[in-house]
Amino acid sequence: xxxxxxxxxxxxxxxxxxxxxxxxxxxxxxxxxxxxxxxxxxxxxxxxxxxxxxxxxxxxxxxxxxxxxxxxxxxxxxxxxxxxxxxxxxxxxxxxxxxxxxxxxxxxxxxxxxxxxxxxxxxxxxxxxxxxxxxxxxxxxxxxxxxxxxxxxxxxxxxxxxxxxxxxxxxxxxxxxxxxxxxxxxxxxxxxxxxxxxxxxxxxxxxxxxxxxxxxxxxxxxxxxxxxxxxxxxxxxxxxxxxxxx
Numbered sequence: 282x283x284x285x286x287x288x289x290x291x292x293x294x295x296x297x298x299x300x301x302x303x304x305x306x307x308x309x310x311x312x313x314x315x316x317x318x319x320x321x322x323x324x325x326x327x328x329x330x331x332x333x334x335x336x337x338x339x340x341x342x343x344x345x346x347x348x349x350x351x352x353x354x355x356x357x358x359x360x361x362x363x364x365x366x367x368x369x370x371x372x373x374x375x376x377x378x379x380x381x382x383x384x385x386x387x388x389x390x391x392x393x394x395x396x397x398x399x400x401x402x403x404x405x406x407x408x409x410x411x412x413x414x415x416x417x418x419x420x421x422x423x424x425x426x427x428x429x430x431x432x433x434x435x436x437x438x439x440x441x442x443x444x445x446x447x448x449x450x451x452x453x454x455x456x457x458x459x460x461x462x463x464x465x466x467x468x469x470x471x472x473x474x475x476x477x478x479x480x481x482x483x484x485x486x487x488x489x490x491x492x493x494x495x496x497x498x499x500x501x502x503x504x505x506x507x508x509x510x511x512x513x514x515x516x517x518x519x520x521x522x523x524x525x526x527x
Contacts, residue, residue: 283380290315290375290387293359293367297487299378300324301385303409305402308334311409316372317387318359319343320488322498326400327465328435329407329522337435340456340465341520342484342500344411346371346398347425348391350418355391357398363483363497394418396510407522414515421511426518428467429481429500432458438489438498442480447503449476453519454503468519472508 289295296316304310308330314320319342327341345358356369376390381399389396395417402409415422431439444459453468454476479502490496508516 282382285315285378287376290378291373293318293370293372296372296375296378301380301400303383303385303400303402305330305406305408306404307407308337309402309407310337311400311402313343315375315378315387316359317343317357317375318361318367318372319484319486320361321486322438322489323435324486325431325435326411327407327409327520327522329465331407331463331522338522339431339433339435340522341409341467342429342431342498344518345369345427345429346413348389348396349423349425350391350394351420353392355389357389357396361485361487363485365485388416391422394422396422409520410517411520412515412517413510415510415512418512421509423507423509424472426469426506426508427502427504428506428520429502430456430467431498431500432456432461438486438495440497440499442499443501445478445501445503447476447478449474449504453506456501456503463522465520465522467503467506468521469506469508470516470519472506472516474504474506476504478503 299315302312313324325339348355357371374389387398397414399412448455457464
């Protein structure tokens, strides 16, 4: 098992240089950095192979997660912007990162609580699972999760506002980029989805800048999920380009 401690995870530059990858056997994948910031145009939680093994489409770039424990907020995501600003700085809460088999696993230390996050894909399906488990805590923790979305070829960048439509579902949301197929869904095992479409601007992909390429992207947020975890409980968000039950 590969494991990195706080000395690496808590250093933004070092954590950005450590990358992870999971695949679905079709040509689709999820990838990113230990720092939880995307540094390449190819990073994303759902990069679907719509015409296997080519025609890869980035659909969900990342999740911004806000945890609340004992009335204190903890931002668990990390974003770098075009002017060099890093916000939020969720990497500072990462106690460790490990590859458990092929599954990237983060452990966040939030006061006396320990929250785990795992990312994996279904084999043979354009479906990614992001699982949260409250491994240790004195009381429940609440999570607010905002998906940051796109619909683009994985070689390009999404720039400027474009038309997206959303449809609230019983367990999440269907997201469609107007004029582009297919739609995709973001679902939660439990909790609530609150529609609040918005745009977040000027994310920087530092590795693309180092290569002398266009390095800035804009992402669409359809809304937010809210859910609560009791000690020992887990919950998964499902990101899928497949129709039917996942």
